[in-house]
Amino acid sequence: MISPYTAPLAGRGVGGLSGITPNIAPPHLKGFTMSEPELAPELAPELAPELAIDVRGLTKSFGKLKVVDNVDIAMPRGQVWGFLGPNGSGKTTTIRMLCGLLRPDAGEGTCLGYDILKQSRQIKNNVGYMTQKFSYWEDLSIRENLEFVANLYGLKNRHEVVDQALETLGLASRAKQLAGTLSGGWKQRLALAACTLHSPKMLMLDEPTAGVDPQARRDFWDQIHRLSSQGLTVLVSTHYMDEAERCDQIVYIAYGKLMAQGRVEDIITQSGLYTFIAEGTGVRDLMERLRGEAGADHVAYFGNALHVSGSDLAGLRDLVARHAVAGITWRQERPNLEDVFIHLMGQSKDNSVRT
Amino acid sequence: MNWLRRILAILTKEFIQMRRDRLTFGMMIVVPVVQLALFGFAINSDPRHLPTLLYLEDNSAIVRSLTAGLQNSTYFDITGQVSTAEAATRALQSGDAAFVVTVPAGFTRAMLRGDRPQLLIEADASDPSAASNAVAMLDQIATSALKQDLKGEWAGLAQGPPPVDIVVHRMYNPEGISQYNIVPGLLGVILTMTMIMITSIAMTRETERGNMENLLAMPARPWEVMAGKITPYVGVGLIQTGIVLLAAYYIFHVPFVGSPWIMALGVGLFIIANLAVGFTFSTIARSQMQAMQMTFFFFLPSILLSGFMFPFRGMPGWAQDIGQIFPLTHFLRVVRGVMLKGADFHALWPNIWPMLVFIVAAMTVAMLRYRSTLD
Ligand SMILES: Nc1ncnc2c1ncn2[C@@H]1O[C@H](COP(=O)(O)OP(=O)(O)OP(=O)(O)O)[C@@H](O)[C@H]1O
Ligand SMILES: [Mg+2]
Numbered sequence: 001m002i003s004p005y006t007a008p009l010a011g012r013g014v015g016g017l018s019g020i021t022p023n024i025a026p027p028h029l030k031g032f033t034m035s036e037p038e039l040a041p042e043l044a045p046e047l048a049p050e051l052a053i054d055v056r057g058l059t060k061s062f063g064k065l066k067v068v069d070n071v072d073i074a075m076p077r078g079q080v081w082g083f084l085g086p087n088g089s090g091k092t093t094t095i096r097m098l099c100g101l102l103r104p105d106a107g108e109g110t111c112l113g114y115d116i117l118k119q120s121r122q123i124k125n126n127v128g129y130m131t132q133k134f135s136y137w138e139d140l141s142i143r144e145n146l147e148f149v150a151n152l153y154g155l156k157n158r159h160e161v162v163d164q165a166l167e168t169l170g171l172a173s174r175a176k177q178l179a180g181t182l183s184g185g186w187k188q189r190l191a192l193a194a195c196t197l198h199s200p201k202m203l204m205l206d207e208p209t210a211g212v213d214p215q216a217r218r219d220f221w222d223q224i225h226r227l228s229s230q231g232l233t234v235l236v237s238t239h240y241m242d243e244a245e246r247c248d249q250i251v252y253i254a255y256g257k258l259m260a261q262g263r264v265e266d267i268i269t270q271s272g273l274y275t276f277i278a279e280g281t282g283v284r285d286l287m288e289r290l291r292g293e294a295g296a297d298h299v300a301y302f303g304n305a306l307h308v309s310g311s312d313l314a315g316l317r318d319l320v321a322r323h324a325v326a327g328i329t330w331r332q333e334r335p336n337l338e339d340v341f342i343h344l345m346g347q348s349k350d351n352s353v354r355t
Numbered sequence: 356m357n358w359l360r361r362i363l364a365i366l367t368k369e370f371i372q373m374r375r376d377r378l379t380f381g382m383m384i385v386v387p388v389v390q391l392a393l394f395g396f397a398i399n400s401d402p403r404h405l406p407t408l409l410y411l412e413d414n415s416a417i418v419r420s421l422t423a424g425l426q427n428s429t430y431f432d433i434t435g436q437v438s439t440a441e442a443a444t445r446a447l448q449s450g451d452a453a454f455v456v457t458v459p460a461g462f463t464r465a466m467l468r469g470d471r472p473q474l475l476i477e478a479d480a481s482d483p484s485a486a487s488n489a490v491a492m493l494d495q496i497a498t499s500a501l502k503q504d505l506k507g508e509w510a511g512l513a514q515g516p517p518p519v520d521i522v523v524h525r526m527y528n529p530e531g532i533s534q535y536n537i538v539p540g541l542l543g544v545i546l547t548m549t550m551i552m553i554t555s556i557a558m559t560r561e562t563e564r565g566n567m568e569n570l571l572a573m574p575a576r577p578w579e580v581m582a583g584k585i586t587p588y589v590g591v592g593l594i595q596t597g598i599v600l601l602a603a604y605y606i607f608h609v610p611f612v613g614s615p616w617i618m619a620l621g622v623g624l625f626i627i628a629n630l631a632v633g634f635t636f637s638t639i640a641r642s643q644m645q646a647m648q649m650t651f652f653f654f655l656p657s658i659l660l661s662g663f664m665f666p667f668r669g670m671p672g673w674a675q676d677i678g679q680i681f682p683l684t685h686f687l688r689v690v691r692g693v694m695l696k697g698a699d700f701h702a703l704w705p706n707i708w709p710m711l712v713f714i715v716a717a718m719t720v721a722m723l724r725y726r727s728t729l730d
Pocket of ligand 1: 067091132
């Protein structure tokens with residue numbers, strides 16, 4: 001399901017992020033003039049807790065369906081975290097609970113130091129939430145939408161703030177256009193401009209780049225990293241692997257359960273997954289034969305190569321030996337994030353069947 | 356003052372959206388005009404040529420003068436005679452006749468003796484407004500019709516009280532409605548319809564389009580949202596009121612004898628009451644379609660049980676009790692009281708406080724129902 005987005009991933013290589021240690025900016029930020037995150041003024045106040053999000057046991061059901069199941073998240077300030085998981089895994093639901101839009105059935109914790117159950121007003125004042133579905137007013141113009149938001153937050157000098165936002169996001173020339181007539185990418189830009197207008201301390205972005213072209217997506221991420229370098233904490237949900245790799249850490253949930261949390265590198269290591277790659281003529285025919293064979297948990301074809309993954313190294317080696325045909329070269333490689341996610345998805349299904 | 360700024364923010368947005376939604380905005384202006392034209396002109400509150408049957412037990416020149424007088428008034432169309440009381444009743448029941456005029460035996464002699472005999476008029480008052488004007492004209496018709504006949508030795512009878520005692524039996528419905536009922540009543544109906552529908556839809560539209568999630572993610576309190584959403588429509592309601600009142604006065608010549616201030620108070624309370632209902636509905640309805648259905652669910656009993664369609668006192672006790680709940684019931688009494696009767700605040704207070712109670716109740720429900728989360 002995620003395969004169309006692996007090309008950039010393959011090009012960049014997973015190793016690109018391998019050097020990160022938690023408090024050093026990711027390499028793609030090096031081009032920007034930026035202070036180190038922990039020096040940004042928003043992080044300075046002594047009273048500010050270390051964790052922007054600190055929740056335990058978050059649970060939510062709709063009817064009989066447990067959509068979010070006992071999720072713990074501890075996210076330090078000033079980082080960019082990716083939130084991943086298959087469709088319907090509970091990402092949107094979790095984000096809504098974090099910013100006070102849904103009442104958890106169980107669980108507790110804080111967001112920016114405010115209790116998620118009792119202080120949702122303070123949370124709303126300090127969080128910028130970008131909904132998955134465009135939710136600004138389509139019958140208002142871009143400027144009117146921004147002005148509405150500015151007024152609602154009671155911003156002083158709202159005219160300058162709005163002008164500034166229009167300028168920064170390159171929307172100035174379209175200020176009078178009705179939001180409903182914007183194309184998808186422009187809507188996303190407007191939404192980002194609007195949800196950052198009140199200078200929130202934290203952003204929660206729910207699939208902000210869905211349906212956005214590659215250039216706009218890159219611009220979007222530049223924005224996010226720029227904001228993060230100013231001290232903002234960002235939680236962003238996405239289905240794109242390349243975006244996941246732009247995050248300091250990722251949280252992966254499937255079917256409501258937290259499956260993995262940490263740096264991309266660590267998640268790959270901890271997955272206990274091994275991947276062999278077959279290249280050469282006729283590898284695609286090999287795919288059907290490999291499916292269901294002992295040792296091959298997942299077989300996927302991308303980047304002109306066949307990725308065969310499994311957690312049993314010996315079994316995989318046997319399998320490779322059995323299929324060592326002329327014209328096909330086999331090599332072992334580190335699994336990439338997508339291999340791991342597909343693996344995690346399979347695991348979570350097993351879990352849900354068992355429980 | 357942050358709350359005020361937030362209310363203003365929502366209010367401004369609402370105004371822009373209202374202005375941009377030309378169709379709805381047009382409807383808000385056109386609806387009163389069309390309804391006025393339909394109800395005000397099409398429903399003639401002064402019907403004439405009503406079919407009338409004669410039941411004559413006495414047939415003299417004087418009786419003929421009387422029936423000719425009825426015919427000439429143009430209110431009554433003499434369509435024939437009946438020979439039994441049963442036939443008369445049947446004709447009224449079937450609606451073939453709107454009136455049956457009964458001249459009892461010995462009528463002429465009794466009249467000439469100066470005994471003021473009874474002339475019995477049975478009126479089909481099931482549509483009370485249909486009969487009321489004709490009935491009101493009866494005394495005058497009789498007096499002028501008899502004037503030519505009462506000469507010479509009977510000239511004395513033409514002086515003083517009318518020489519006949521006209522007894523009107525309003526059949527099927529004892530209370531006749533005032534002739535100026537329709538147009539002021541229409542004001543209440545138009546406001547009920549548009550105010551409830553517009554607010555309930557304006558809110559559910561936000562839910563349907565996904566704007567609600569955004570609005571809820573921003574720091575606006577429920578009552579601030581309600582105030583911001585409702586206020587622009589108070590203005591719309593006032594414009595509608597202005598249109599109807601001007602038309603009432605200049606086109607339909609409905610008198611306005613009471614205090615404009617009490618009228619303004621009544622209109623204001625009534626508009627707010629309906630907006631509160633609309634807002635409450637919007638907290639329950641999940642779609643605009645549902646909001647429409649709820650509007651009609653409230654609207655129909657309002658017009659049926661408030662005394663707009665049927666005379667309030669003509670309804671059974673339980674229906675009157677239900678009718679008392681609706682703001683329209685009290686509003687109609689306030690409007691009639693102010694416009695037609697010149698009633699003062701004191702006299703109208705019994706109809707003002709129920710509207711206040713209704714507003715408080717509806718807003719409380721709205722606030723309790725308003726979900727500040729998406730649950
Ligand atoms: N209001 C609701 N009522 C009932 N079920 C709901 C509601 N909201 C979400 N769900 C269900 O909860 C599950 C998780 O939904 P959620 O939107 O959180 O998933 P997601 O991870 O954001 O998915 P996607 O990647 O497709 O956006 C889904 O099965 C969805 O059908
Ligand atoms: Mg989602």
